[in-house]
Amino acid sequence: MGNLGDDAIYDAVRSQLPGATFLDLPPSRREMIRSLATGLNLSLRRTTQVVGGGTIVGRIQWRRLINRGMALMRNCGSHAIGVGVEDPVFVGRNSGSAEDELKHWAPILSEFRTVSVRGPRSAELLSDIGLDVKVSGDPALLLPRPEVVAEDGLIGVNLGFGDDLWGHDPTRLAEEMSVAVKQLSSQGHRFVGVLMNPEDRRWTEIALNGIAAEIVHPVDAAAAARELGRCSVAIVTRLHAGILASLSDTPLITLEYQPKCRDFALSIDAERSLIRTDKVNHVVVVERVADALADSEDIRTKTHAAVSHLRQRLEAEYAALGRQLGLAVA
Template sequence: MRYIGWLGHRNIGDEALYQAFRSTIAPDALVVPFDDWSPVSWMAERRNADVVLGGGTLINVRAYLGAMQRANELGGRICVFGTGVADLAYWAQHGGRGRGDEAEWVRVLRGAQYLGVRGPRSLDWMRRQGLGSAEIVGDPAVSVAAPSWDAGSGRVVGLNLGSHDPVQGSADGVYQAALHALREFLARGYRVHFIPLHDIDSDAGAALAREVDDPGFVVHRFDPDVQLCLQRLRACRFVVGQRLHATVLASALGIPNLSLSYQPKCLDFLESIDCAALALPTEHLTGPALVERAFELEAVAGAWNTRLVQACDGLRERQHRRARDLGWARP
């Protein structure tokens, strides 16, 4: 299998997606990056191995279009598995930034033998383009972890801030709301662990630490190890996260969480697990509102754990079933 995705950038979300394919979704396939030119990848191309457009918001992004065009030319089986569709209306508000070529994307996707997308918003785009065979399989990163949440765990709040993409509202508005919430959590006797999912998130963690001198606030050093990130999340009573995969990984573990939903892809995932109520759109975000929602969430944390586990178990089963159908895993 030759995998197309945003790999090699030390981004926990994208590495978790790739790890999910290699370890649980396609355990019987040899999974290699599409643009890797090692002897193994060369042999995979010669043998017409499956080409998979993997997890992440890749459709309508020009950086991945060339790989899909080449895959069409090679003539092997092409599968879309858990991919999100970039919302071009959102990106038009921010200058496009390499998003577009919608008609050409539709053309290359017509050559795919399987179309499985991340969530309802991506599915709606597929259907509007006449790609009626598409279905939702969810974000593949839910398959990288099994549920693990202790209702009696300590009073630790997980916090993540960071984004490579423009933020609806403003990045400073999100930071100020998080700073207000951080102070309130600490004042109420909670410990707060800042969990970076990319090295650039560490800038926000360091800025918060300069403003809040409190031993209860721990800023974890960034490490690209997916399993270490999961270990850090497991220590949390609940999580407040900006990055999409802070939400995805917390949900996969069954940890109650709030999404600082800074662009449409966040809702694409939450709607795939019928949990849009966990979204706090950043264009309307305030510190007091974030604190209020966080403690409302904690008051019914057990119910949210049950709901998240059931929803993510459903996605995991669907992903594994489709992987078996595609011959990537034994029945």
Template sequence: MNNFGDDLFGVVCTAAARKYWGGDPRLVCPAIQGVDARYTMPCWYPARLYGTSGPFGQVSRFCSFARALSGSDVLVMGGGSVIGGSSRTSFRRRMMVSAQKAGKLKLAAVGVSIGPIDNAEAEDDIADFVSRFDYIAVRDKRSYDLAVKMGVAEKTHLGRDLAGLLPPVAVADTPRSGPIRIGVAPCNYNVTNNNYAAPDKQALLSALTRELGRLAALRPLQVDIFSLNEHPAHGDYALSSTLERNLLQRGIPARVRRYRGMSPLSMVQAIGECDAFVSVRLHGAIVAYLQGIPLAIVDYHPKCRDFADEIGLPSALRIPTGDGLSTAVANALALMLSPGNEPTLSREVYSQQAQEIFKCAPWSVNSAVRASPMSFARPDLKAG
């Protein structure tokens, strides 16, 4: 689907469903490079066509979802901010509810957020929707509190983001040689649709350019800019290219690392090559955290704040909106490159709690198995 975060959900959900549920899951999407799984779309079907807004894309997604409903015992919403006011008009939701009412399958959600919710009417509507689920594992305390308020506490598990199912990587005792490698993951978010106080995207790019330039005057730098969403209209490549151009004009070595053509696990490895990571994209931040990379997150959405709260990220490593954007970026860069500013929640605990997402499901066949890292296909494995 050319979206790193969404594709990463496919990787971990496939492995976890096999290990903890004894199932052979189908992913409701076209084939993802490097993910050995069954799909609701033929392996030859182009992901770029599946995601378009035109009639071909719409028909593709409808047929894919209809196939998912056919012959499945449980339909699982896997990861993301997928239970909110914007889902009310979704054809997927209507199809899910219709199938559940007819007794054709059970509904579940793992590693999701609930909300944001705009008003009482929307809250009542979402409460009715989630009441139809047999199991919900949310990824943050705010969502759990909403689930309790909606009267579904008995079927709700407070877990972690699905990316936490990636096994933690051992942190090197000695620093890497050569220039400090700073990773940056922009996000082409829409402030007007966000309903959240988010930094202006261009102002953020300017602040990053300015402060990375100041840092480069003090020590050798290499800046890797990660375009994690490759959607032609809503993706991050244009922002990434602008930042690359700005840095190169200042004489700072920089390159864009595009997700297009990569597997999710290859991108995980690429993020792991960084010495510090500034992320607007949530899953850039989560993957950096799981690999023990010092990180700062841009607070553009409640899900970013929720993650920072859950892991105990120091406030100076959360880049907010406001007039002091350059100062916030400068402070975050300095703090990331200084020892002793790690999140308070250990990566190992986060990973163990993420496995409970699947182990606590009522149909888990491995609930008594000790939590352990899962095995994944090699990053270069071609989807069949």
């Protein structure tokens, strides 16, 4: 649907279940009605529901969709691997987590055959409603590690916010980033803007205004991972910009626009990378970039080890799922 973060999850899940036929549960009423006419609805009754990563649990719109899937696939079971949990401390325009939404998920997830989560905060939130789950990481971590060499002095920039952000002021954030970029450019750094979503262009252009920098919209998640992998450090807001950069161990400055960014950072022991968007100023950004570059070797080593550990967990869970589905699993 034009969002490389969603595509990254989908591509990763497909790569882990070779030989499986994937049918997409219709997300809207209009598409649900169309599925009745095309026969998709009947086909779905013979499938297993697999919920990939993404911030799904704790959002009312996803609860309705997943309940529909469970009703259709009652005899085949449901699995959630590396799923994210909406943190109710953040109230965005479309977060869908109001009125104790999360409490409605305990009976739903209790019926799932597999439940694991993206990060420690997601696990903590499910523990609060009585569910004991393990952290397996975001499924996008299963994408191939890009074979690229980082270029000294090249900084990747991604600015995009989804439905809302801490501070609710994207213009202020983009302008602070613009000042930081100019200071870093005066120190000899070069930049590339990496768009995860077409909507990111507006804000990334503000951040890179006045700087001779290419802005790229990669064709797929693998291409985005390569772009981020050739950077000596990446400054990102979008969750999956940070995840794809982590595939190549790229040091991150994560502008935490929603709690899901912290959830992932905690999963790879990279809390040091976070600056909440309502706390960002250009001085802090420049200082964090200098620190990340100075500690680059140590950061890359620790990131590689953390990502490898989560990849092993995810691979084991998808292998078990593949066996349940009767697929040939290596």
